Amino acid sequence: MASESQQQHYKKLKLLLKELPWYVEEYIDHKRRKLSAASLLNYCHDYKIFFNWIVSEQLFTDEPKNIPLDLLEKLTVQQVEGFLYALEYELNNKEITVNRKLSALKSLFNYLQNIAETKDLKPYIQRNVMAKIEFNEIKESMETIANKMEGKILLGDEYERFRRFVAHDYGETIQDNKKRQNFYKLNQERDIAIISLILGSGLRLSELVNLDLDDIDFSKYSARVIRKGNKEQYVFFSKIAMDDLQEYLKIREKRYHVDKNNKALFVAAPMGPKGKSRRLTARSIEKMIEKYAKAFGKPALSVHKLRHSFATRYHSEINDVPKLRRQLGHSSIQTTMIYTHIRNDDLRSAVDKMDIPKE
Structure with missing residues (x-):
């Protein structure tokens, strides 16, 4: 369907x-x-x-x-x-x-x-x-492309700092604006779940938008996505992403007044006379990332740059280009090779090394 x-x-x-x-x-x-x-x-x-x-x-x-x-x-x-x-x-x-x-x-x-x-x-x-x-x-060589990308993605401790900023610190930057505070509190769990999922999996924006509740496999820490060319694939994500996602799911139905027939994973607050919640749009997610990125002091960050951030960190931890290619859904391994040219000194805490619980 x-x-x-x-x-x-x-x-x-x-x-x-x-x-x-x-x-x-x-x-x-x-x-x-x-x-x-x-x-x-x-x-x-x-x-x-x-x-x-x-x-x-x-x-x-x-x-x-x-x-x-x-x-x-x-x-x-x-x-x-x-x-x-x-x-x-x-x-x-x-x-x-x-x-x-x-x-x-x-x-x-x-x-x-x-x-x-x-x-x-x-x-x-x-x-x-x-x-x-x-x-x-x-x-442009791969090195040139990588160097241009390097200043626009999250590296080192920025990776976790940005996630924590969205989860907690952003609220302190808007204390004087009650309307923005209320909007932030309304969507706090949802927004951090979205950002954690991108940073913990490297999903594309379109793949994230189209996720349904039934697409998440909670036992395997994976999501069913339709990749370019209409190819179905299960993409793994980190434990932190799963934790943040489950926190969002606790409040999703009640806070967003979600109709039981609405299977969209990420939804927006009800609007209009009918007051029905709806699937969060790609543009809404882009604007949300732009808002947090600007407040964080890294305005060049975007959904795609968060995907690049994941890929860079994954490579530094796992150092397996074929696996990274599959995780990102690249049709050509040459595209994936770009990440081998990006320097990343943080080798301590990445995506839990894509640790999947044993069944």
């Missing part, structure tokens, strides 16, 4: 596809079983930029959704390079972002040339210009 977040993505996807050529919808249907709704939506945003560019360059004089297949077949290498140039220098996309958009286009064009067939069993396009386009070489 699709989560609320996935359902919202599919609604947005359906609307966006109306602005794109028919063969894009066919391609998306082909990919629907293999990719998440969020990934498909990102692909379509990339395609919209590309097809709008074709119209803006007057390569086609009608609406983008009417661009025919034969136009794609006739695009030159120089024209596609011009599009990539516009992405980087006019839209200020980073090289890695340009590569991602190019990858999306390569996948679409490959489908049109090598997978899709007409009634006569012929490919939709004979010539695939995207096959001739090379990806940008990413100039």
Whole structure:
């Protein structure tokens, strides 16, 4: 069963596809079983930029959704390079972002040339210009990326200090603001549970948002998540994260007036005339982290930076890249290797070394 977040993505996807050529919808249907709704939506945003560019360059004089297949077949290498140039220098996309958009286009064009067939069993396009386009070489080394990341994540004793700050010390910084004090007290257990879970597992924001009560295995200290590509996986988390989560669950139903049919793990306080609690949104979690990070004196912290913080500490304790790759859900081990280049002097107390109780 699709989560609320996935359902919202599919609604947005359906609307966006109306602005794109028919063969894009066919391609998306082909990919629907293999990719998440969020990934498909990102692909379509990339395609919209590309097809709008074709119209803006007057390569086609009608609406983008009417661009025919034969136009794609006739695009030159120089024209596609011009599009990539516009992405980087006019839209200020980073090289890695340009590569991602190019990858999306390569996948679409490959489908049109090598997978899709007409009634006569012929490919939709004979010539695939995207096959001739090379990806940008990413100039930054792993060391450079790691060094940039290092100042924006939690290292050493900051890891536990930030958790304790959210759990206790933040309240002291807002003593003069009764409204903020009340809001903090209302959500204190929930907020620390969220932060502990990210710091104790490295979950992505989307994975955290979509967690249901039934996804938590309390005996194995693990959570069932749907990773990129709609892959189901059980992700382990630390004992501290479990302790904080159980403290939140003690007050979840009564404090948030949770309907018994609401299985969302993290919920927001009731709002509106009906007064029903609802699943906490991704943006709400982002804003919550931003609030605590700023008060802590490390405003660059974000949900993703907390995930990086977990990965850095895990590597310093466990020093097992394949296991870390699986824990983070990386498709490429090269992405995981970045954490081997980050210095971390705190080798004493990490994620309980992912200690799992014996059954």
